Amino acid sequence: MEKQPVIQIKNLTKIYRDFWGRKKVRALNSLSLEVKKGEVFGLLGPNGSGKTTTMKLLLGLLFPTEGEINVLGKPASDVSKNEWIGYLPEESYLYRFLNAEETLDFYGRLFDMSAQQRKERANQLIEKVGLQNARKRQLKEYSKGMTRRIGLAQALINDPDLVLLDEPTSGLDPLGSRDMKDLIVKLRDEGKSVVMCSHLLADVQDVCDRIAILYAGELKELGSVEDLLKEQHETELLTSKLSPEAVIDIEAVLAKHNAKLLRHGHPTNSLEDLFLKTVQKSQERPGQRYVPTGSEKT
Numbered sequence: 557m558e559k560q561p562v563i564q565i566k567n568l569t570k571i572y573r574d575f576w577g578r579k580k581v582r583a584l585n586s587l588s589l590e591v592k593k594g595e596v597f598g599l600l601g602p603n604g605s606g607k608t609t610t611m612k613l614l615l616g617l618l619f620p621t622e623g624e625i626n627v628l629g630k631p632a633s634d635v636s637k638n639e640w641i642g643y644l645p646e647e648s649y650l651y652r653f654l655n656a657e658e659t660l661d662f663y664g665r666l667f668d669m670s671a672q673q674r675k676e677r678a679n680q681l682i683e684k685v686g687l688q689n690a691r692k693r694q695l696k697e698y699s700k701g702m703t704r705r706i707g708l709a710q711a712l713i714n715d716p717d718l719v720l721l722d723e724p725t726s727g728l729d730p731l732g733s734r735d736m737k738d739l740i741v742k743l744r745d746e747g748k749s750v751v752m753c754s755h756l757l758a759d760v761q762d763v764c765d766r767i768a769i770l771y772a773g774e775l776k777e778l779g780s781v782e783d784l785l786k787e788q789h790e791t792e793l794l795t796s797k798l799s800p801e802a803v804i805d806i807e808a809v810l811a812k813h814n815a816k817l818l819r820h821g822h823p824t825n826s827l828e829d830l831f832l833k834t835v836q837k838s839q840e841r842p843g844q845r846y847v848p849t850g851s852e853k854t
């Protein structure tokens with residue numbers, strides 16, 4: 557069954573005006589797309605392509621020049637729907653002199669939660685984003701990664717149905733961004749819908765079910781990550797190690813089927829895999845170092 561949309565955008569255009577009302581920048585041009593319930597949707601595009609503008613329009617923080625936006629069944633301009641939305645902005649706007657617990661308590665108050673609820677929720681979220689050891693430290697002492705984590709915890713304080721994440725992995729090291737991506741997948745498993753924007757393509761590829769690519773405010777591509785990336789005219793096989801004779805035999809079989817062996821060799825891991833494995837090993841065996849053997853390729 558087709559899942560119902562949590563976001564419907566139709567022919568959305570946003571023109572920023574200057575102080576005198578003169579048209580300045582066409583940030584979005586006739587954008588139409590839908591985000592379904594329970595999916596992780598990625599908005600991709602280079603700097604200035606309109607990603608943050610789209611998020612702000614969804615929240616009703618900006619008004620569209622033209623077009624229609626419905627979020628969770630309500631017009632985007634109806635800010636009461638924001639009660640069920642969590643938002644992680646591009647830049648952190650949290651109070652630098654509060655610690656993690658105080659920050660979450662402050663945002664819990666905005667949602668009218670009782671003291672008991674606020675405490676429980678803050679504890680849960682601090683654990684969820686892995687800030688247990690920093691819960692009493694002021695945010696001004698936080699590293700970039702820690703700031704992103706408390707930002708996510710803040711966005712989840714109201715247990716939202718829809719989470720909007722503007723560059724959730726920006727400034728994070730591979731370990732931090734892996735954690736962030738795992739958290740995003742967890743949110744989907746809990747049945748939440750997530751829209752994230754990013755220009756870190758690997759991050760989007762790892763977690764998004766569907767993506768939209770924006771360029772200069774226009775939709776250039778839309779679809780499932782799998783379909784968009786699938787090379788329809790090639791087939792990939794992964795086998796255990798083959799001898800040169802076996803490769804010759806396989807080529808003969810392929811020739812019988814009018815196909816050619818385009819490439820063979822050992823598959824390589826991504827640099828991210830290598831980095832994560834190295835860090836994991838270092839945690840398991842502290843003190844062990846890499847000693848150059850002199851046979852490394854230069």
Ligand SMILES: Nc1ncnc2c1ncn2[C@@H]1O[C@H](COP(=O)(O)OP(=O)(O)OP(=O)(O)O)[C@@H](O)[C@H]1O
Pocket residue numbers: 572573580581582583601602603604605606607608609610646755
């Ligand atoms: N308040 C504003 N006033 C005027 N122009 C703006 C304003 N905010 C954004 N713009 C312009 O709108 C366009 C889209 O900006 P937006 O911030 O949505 O891009 P983005 O895709 O989020 O980029 P980035 O990857 O750099 O975050 C840009 O040309 C930008 O200069």
Ligand SMILES: [Mg+2]
Pocket residue numbers: 607608609646722
């Ligand atoms: Mg942006």
